[in-house]
Amino acid sequence: MSASSDKTPMARDAGFIAAQNAARTADLDADYAALGAQLARRGVDIESVTRRVAQFGVAIPSWGVGTGGTRFARFAGQGEPRGVFEKLDDCAVIHALTGATPTVSLHLPWDRTPDVAALKAFGDARGLGFDAVNSNTFQDQPGQAQSYKFGSLTHTSKDARDQAVAHNLDCIRIGQALGSKALTLWIGDGANFPGQQHFVRAFERYLDSAAQIYSGLPTDWRLLIEHKMYEPAFYATVIQDWGSSLMAAQALGPKAWCLVDLGHHAPNVNIEMIVARLVHARRLGGFHFNDSKYGDDDLDSGSIDPFRLFLVFNELADAEWRRAPDFRPTHMLDQSHNVTDPVESLMTSAIELQRAFAQSLLVDREALAGYQDGNDALMAAQSLKRAFTTDVGPILARARLSKGAAIDPVTAYRASGYRAACAVARPARGGASSGIV
Ligand code: RM4
Numbered sequence: 001m002s003a004s005s006d007k008t009p010m011a012r013d014a015g016f017i018a019a020q021n022a023a024r025t026a027d028l029d030a031d032y033a034a035l036g037a038q039l040a041r042r043g044v045d046i047e048s049v050t051r052r053v054a055q056f057g058v059a060i061p062s063w064g065v066g067t068g069g070t071r072f073a074r075f076a077g078q079g080e081p082r083g084v085f086e087k088l089d090d091c092a093v094i095h096a097l098t099g100a101t102p103t104v105s106l107h108l109p110w111d112r113t114p115d116v117a118a119l120k121a122f123g124d125a126r127g128l129g130f131d132a133v134n135s136n137t138f139q140d141q142p143g144q145a146q147s148y149k150f151g152s153l154t155h156t157s158k159d160a161r162d163q164a165v166a167h168n169l170d171c172i173r174i175g176q177a178l179g180s181k182a183l184t185l186w187i188g189d190g191a192n193f194p195g196q197q198h199f200v201r202a203f204e205r206y207l208d209s210a211a212q213i214y215s216g217l218p219t220d221w222r223l224l225i226e227h228k229m230y231e232p233a234f235y236a237t238v239i240q241d242w243g244s245s246l247m248a249a250q251a252l253g254p255k256a257w258c259l260v261d262l263g264h265h266a267p268n269v270n271i272e273m274i275v276a277r278l279v280h281a282r283r284l285g286g287f288h289f290n291d292s293k294y295g296d297d298d299l300d301s302g303s304i305d306p307f308r309l310f311l312v313f314n315e316l317a318d319a320e321w322r323r324a325p326d327f328r329p330t331h332m333l334d335q336s337h338n339v340t341d342p343v344e345s346l347m348t349s350a351i352e353l354q355r356a357f358a359q360s361l362l363v364d365r366e367a368l369a370g371y372q373d374g375n376d377a378l379m380a381a382q383s384l385k386r387a388f389t390t391d392v393g394p395i396l397a398r399a400r401l402s403k404g405a406a407i408d409p410v411t412a413y414r415a416s417g418y419r420a421a422c423a424v425a426r427p428a429r430g431g432a433s434s435g436i437v
């Protein structure tokens with residue numbers, strides 16, 4: 001896939017964004033001043049919250065800018081990116097308009113390109129860095145010698161395991177050329193029937209394969225182990241929960257960390273408590289953010305249960321506030337946009353993360369600690385609710401404005417005509433790509 005046009009699209013043009021903002025600045029100033037006065041009465045300096053929000057960044061998953069689908073169908077969107085360079089173009093638009101997404105998380109081999117140096121230069125030219133590289137041993141690729149039908153890192157066949165390990169080492173090599181500092185390991189290995197797989201032996205094979213990958217990690221890299229309860233294996237998954245993930249991380253060594261994908265748990269599981277446990281174990285490596293109602297739905301972050309998202313961020317803010325050791329999780333989105341323009345979904349999702357982050361900074365932690373110690377359950381809950389119900393919209397908008405991004409990203413994006421231009425420049429390909437993401 002060749003690089004796309006060199007002409008800066010309107011959606012990334014600083015003059016266009018400034019003109020869009022001009023009409024909204026006076027209203028924002030008024031709203032920001034009112035919120036600042038309200039927060040000052042609560043002992044919160046609005047400027048310090050705005051600065052923190054402006055520093056907050058979340059990685060865009062390269063697979064998220066294409067239209068997703070389900071196992072039933074995928075309904076292609078207009079002007080979808082046809083390769084990794086066009087995906088980066090879309091990511092650059094998201095970052096230009098939100099100022100919140102400075103990095104991209106690649107998925108290999110989906111994003112494989114013969115000229116990795118050109119991809120790095122393409123990202124550099126757009127102000128985009130590369131976050132964790134995601135390997136893929138849950139699908140077979142054309143020409144592949146061994147099949148992953150019955151597993152990859154945990155396969156009963158050593159040849160299949162070796163192939164999966166080699167792919168992960170290749171991901172590290174490519175990631176190094178791009179400036180990535182982490183490999184995210186998620187495998188679909190597991191069983192569909194009781195008795196199909198020996199639980200202990202499969203986990204031991206995982207540890208052995210993962211140790212080989214671990215030994216290929218550069219010194220400043222992290223291995224992010226992502227657990228998932230079910231799918232594609234529907235009876236048992238080898239790394240099914242945070243317990244298995246933590247056991248693996250602890251067995252592998254200090255460069256191995258646990259990654260929490262919000263959609264990879266049973267309904268009603270207390271994810272914020274899992275986060276707190278992993279912080280305690282000094283192994284919280286990062287997140288894949290999304291939202292869900294029933295399972296691994298990959299819906300837009302904050303679209304179903306924004307309070308849960310806030311409670312996760314509340315644990316992160318608490319860990320930072322009490323200076324928890326070894327605490328520096330990475331933030332990534334992992335969503336599937338089946339019925340929306342992916343650029344709009346990713347922009348609004350990044351903003352939802354910033355919203356939860358800003359709200360978490362408003363919690364009066366001294367007061368909360370007092371309520372907890374005094375067993376004042378009602379006031380403890382109220383102190384969280386007070387932060388959660390504060391409309392921090394003006395803070396988020398001001399943070400964007402301070403970075404030259406848009407006060408109202410979706411409206412500016414629509415006014416730019418970016419998608420219509422893509423529809424012309426990127427004619428639809430025949431045949432649908434995978435709908436799984
Ligand atoms: C999985 C998991 C991984 C992602 C794939 C596409 O469910 O969330 O992070 O790489 O989907």
Ligand code: MN
Nearest residue numbers: 226261288334
């Ligand atoms: Mn994920």
Ligand code: MN
Nearest residue numbers: 261263264296
């Ligand atoms: Mn998932």
